[in-house]
């Protein structure tokens with residue numbers, strides 16, 4: 001259990017910040033993209049090498065696929081309005097969304113979409129409560145996968161200069177978890193740059209010890225270790241794991257442009273094993289990989305039609321890292337980020353939506369818009385794997401200015417009922 005003294009210290013810190021007008025250091029904002037001219041009916045002003053400028057209904061795309069009449073058609077507009085209205089009014093989560101329905105929601109006028117997502121958020125969550133998670137890299141670099149965005153892949157090491165490190169000790173991980181807890185974080189996530197856990201018996205034993213230690217601190221424990229089998233999932237569950245993170249990253253169609261060493265189905269199989277072991281699933285995506293709006297709709301379709309909605313859905317904005325294949329990517333437009341958050345909130349009303357990588361580059365006002373539209377978790381602390389993270393002081397000051405408060409541990413009803421484990 002969490003030590004009362006430490007818990008008191010953390011809450012005092014956040015409460016204290018709330019009444020203090022601490023100086024806010026405005027971070028740089030996401031870069032606006034320059035319009036690109038469509039080169040084919042399938043481009044819609046977007047490209048595979050640059051992120052979307054503006055998310056607009058993709059008439060040509062839909063017509064070419066024989067899926068829908070053009071958006072200017074009154075019948076389609078009426079249908080989209082009806083889908084949107086019904087989705088917002090839904091009494092609980094549903095897993096049978098079609099891509100057409102998700103498109104109808106995603107392409108709504110943005111402020112209306114954000115506003116309606118906000119009403120859904122208020123029905124399913126305490127508005128203003130935001131979960132504080134801290135993410136630690138417990139094994140850096142040396143990964144055999146080829147994720148085009150990742151500094152930890154061995155094959156990009158020459159360009160990134162990132163040095164691989166051995167697995168952290170249990171003691172050092174628990175010291176970091178204690179520090180995170182004392183600063184107000186309630187979930188501690190541990191990431192290891194591995195393809196899978198095959199032949200890593202000793203490491204799994206150590207990780208189980210880390211999980212037990214994190215739980216003894218009164219925190220929720222999450223890990224991301226690549227692919228795992230049924231037995232490994234069972235061992236993690238027995239150690240007390242709260243959630244397992246395994247992102248699907250993007251749509252099924254676009255995924256092979258980003259990763260070739262692990263299939264989309266393998267990712268879904270890992271999520272199935274986690275779910276079957278009774279561990280909460282954390283699975284999200286990365287925006288700004290060069291995907292189209294349709295790919296963002298595809299990502300949302302994948303996660304919202306899983307047998308159970310993920311307990312948490314991290315929305316990452318790519319932080320381009322020099323030396324990786326996506327190192328020169330243009331940052332994703334904030335409107336795409338907001339659209340994705342708002343649509344996810346409507347599709348998966350009970351899920352925790354986490355603003356993950358890329359938050360460091362978002363102004364406080366942009367973050368606030370995401371919180372309004374349904375985001376209710378952040379990563380906070382010193383580092384986020386290999387990139388910088390907004391620190392606890394910065395975030396507690398922001399919470400004070402916007403009237404936000406930290407979500408307590410184990411205080412969330414996961415999608416489908418029950419208790420956060």
Ligand code: SF4
Pocket residue numbers: 143144145146147150151152153192193194195226
């Ligand atoms: S599996 Fe994870 S650590 Fe490995 S390259 Fe992909 S994102 Fe990076």
